[in-house]
Amino acid sequence: MNDTVILEGNQFDGYAIPSGNTFILVIKAKNGFLGCGYISLETAEKVGDAVAIVSCVKNFDDMLNAQVKSVSSAAAKLGVIPGMSGRDALLKMK
Numbered sequence: 563m564n565d566t567v568i569l570e571g572n573q574f575d576g577y578a579i580p581s582g583n584t585f586i587l588v589i590k591a592k593n594g595f596l597g598c599g600y601i602s603l604e605t606a607e608k609v610g611d612a613v614a615i616v617s618c619v620k621n622f623d624d625m626l627n628a629q630v631k632s633v634s635s636a637a638a639k640l641g642v643i644p645g646m647s648g649r650d651a652l653l654k655m656k
Contacts, residue, residue: 567622569649572656576622587625589648594637594655596625596648603632612636614651626652 565576567589579586587598594612598619606613614637616628626649633642633651641654 565622567626567652569626569653572653574652574656578622585620587619587622589622589625589652591652591655593640594634594642596630596652596655598625599631603634606634606636610636612640612642612655614642614648614655616648 563578567574567576575590577588586600589596599617613634614630615632619625642651
């Protein structure tokens with residue numbers, strides 16, 4: 563399932579991929595993405611992607627309001643830090 567997420571006039575692409583028991587959630591920004599806890603930060607580091615991870619989320623609104631739990635080094639270079647909201651992380655990666 564694809565959806566558009568609008569924040570402060572910026573458009574982001576949201577993806578919800580069904581797995582056997584849940585959804586894998588990702589909101590893509592121009593320079594990185596916000597992902598649910600299903601996403602591997604280790605892999606993001608290996609390939610150099612800017613990624614912020616939130617957990618215990620069930621939809622895109624939850625992702626925007628959740629606290630970022632971990633970030634890749636590429637995301638950190640964009641100013642994304644653990645503890646900020648998913649919304650703020652996406653805006654740093656726009």
